[in-house]
Amino acid sequence: DAKTTQPPSMDCAEGRAANLPCNHSTISGNEYVYWYRQIHSQGPQYIIHGLKNNETNEMASLIITEDRKSSTLILPHATLRDTAVYYCIVIGGGSQGNLIFGKGTKLSVKP
Amino acid sequence: NAGVTQTPKFRILKIGQSMTLQCTQDMNHNYMYWYRQDPGMGLKLIYYSVGAGITDKGEVPNGYNVSRSTTEDFPLRLELAAPSQTSVYFCASSYFTQPPGNTIYFGEGSWLTVV
Numbered sequence: 006d007a008k009t010t011q012p013p014s015m016d017c018a019e020g021r022a023a024n025l026p027c028n029h030s031t032i033s034g035n036e037y038v039y040w041y042r043q044i045h046s047q048g049p050q051y052i053i054h055g056l057k058n059n060e061t062n063e064m065a066s067l068i069i070t071e072d073r074k075s076s077t078l079i080l081p082h083a084t085l086r087d088t089a090v091y092y093c094i095v096i097g098g099g100s101q102g103n104l105i106f107g108k109g110t111k112l113s114v115k116p
Numbered sequence: 117n118a119g120v121t122q123t124p125k126f127r128i129l130k131i132g133q134s135m136t137l138q139c140t141q142d143m144n145h146n147y148m149y150w151y152r153q154d155p156g157m158g159l160k161l162i163y164y165s166v167g168a169g170i171t172d173k174g175e176v177p178n179g180y181n182v183s184r185s186t187t188e189d190f191p192l193r194l195e196l197a198a199p200s201q202t203s204v205y206f207c208a209s210s211y212f213t214q215p216p217g218n219t220i221y222f223g224e225g226s227w228l229t230v231v
Contacts, residue, residue, distance in 0.1 A: 037215040048120075048206050048222030049159070054215065092158075096215050104220060106158035 009093045014111040017087075023080040025110050027093030030074040036097040038069060040078045041106070042089040049092070049106070052078065083114045118142050122207050122223035129197040129230045137192040137226050139207030147210045148190040149174075149220070150182065152203040159206065165190055166213070197230045204228070 010028040017023040029038065039054040053060055053067045055076070060067045066079040080087055092109040120141045129135055141148065146167050151159040161174030165184040179201055181193045190209075194201060207223040 039215070039219075041220075046225070048208070048225050049220075051219045051221065054219070056216070096218065104159065104161075108158065 009095055009107060011091075011093055011107070011110045013108065014113070016113050016115060017080075017083045019085060019114055019116050020082055023083040023087065023112055023114070025078040025080075025091050025093075025112065026075065027078070028075045029093070029095050032073050032095050033097065036095045038067065038073075038076050039094045039096055039104075040065070040067065041092045041094065041104075042087075043092070043109075044086075044089040052091075054096075083112075085114050085116065088112060088114045120207055120209055120221050120223035122205075122226050124226060125224065126227045127229070129194070129228065131197060131199065131230060133197050134193065134195050135197070135228075137194070137205055137207070137228075139190045139192065139223060140188050141190075141207075141209040141221070142188065143209060143211070143221065144187065145209035145211050145221075146187070147213055147218075148184065149208040149210075150180070150190070150192045151206045151208065151222075152176065153206065153225075154203050162192065162205075194228075199230050202228060202230045 037054050037056050040052040041049045043049045053065050055067045069076045090109040090111050092106045123138045149164045150162040153159045160176045163182040165171045171182050205226045208220045210218050210220045212218045
C-alpha cells in the first residue's frame with residue numbers, strides 16, 4: 006500500500022470548514038484513499054473513502070486530485086467534537102486489513 | 117446496533133498473570149482484528165481472523181493468542197503478562213478485507229496496565 010504524508014497538526018475555528026490535506030504520490034491505480042479519525046480515548050472511526058471521484062457523505066467530503074497524488078478531507082462546519090487525530094490511509098486490493106495509520110493530523114477545533 | 121463490543125474497558129495485571137480480552141460483534145462480519153496502540157503511536161495489528169476457525173498472525177503476535185469459534189466472538193488471550201504489553205487494545209471487524217467494502221469498525225478499546 007502506498008505511503009501517505011499529512012501535516013502533524015492544524016487548527017480550525019468552530020463553524021468554519023476544516024480542510025485536511027494528504028499526499029499519496031505513489032498511489033497505484035487500484036488503491037483507494039480512506040480517512041479515519043480517532044477522538045481522544047476512543048477507537049478509530051471511519052469517515053469516508055474514494056478511488057478517483059470526489060465523494061460526500063453525512064460526515065465529510067473527499068476531494069481527490071485528477072492525478073490522484075493527493076486528496077483533501079473537508080469537514081464543512083467543524084465543531085468542537087471534531088477535535089481528533091485524522092488519518093489518511095491508502096488501501097489496495099492485497100490488503101489483509103492491516104491498516105497502517107501513521108501519525109495523522111491532529112485537528113484542534115477552537116471556539 | 118451495538119457494533120463491536122470489548123470487555124473489560126480497564127484492567128491492571130501483575131507481571132506473569134494471564135487474562136482474556138473479550139470481543140464480540142453483531143454485524144455478521146467475516147473479518148475480525150486485534151490491534152494495540154502504544155501512547156502517541158499508530159495501531160499495530162496483533163492477530164486477525166477471516167472467519168470462524170481461521171486465525172493468522174499480524175505484525176506483533178508474540179505474547180498473545182486468539183481463537184475464533186464463532187463469527188461473532190474473537191477473544192484475545194495474554195499469557196504471562198509483561199510490562200511491554202501495557203497498551204490500549206482495539207478489537208475491530210469488517211465485512212471484507214478488499215476495498216471498497218473493507219470499512220473497519222472499531223470497539224471502544226481496552227486499557228491494560230501490567231505492573
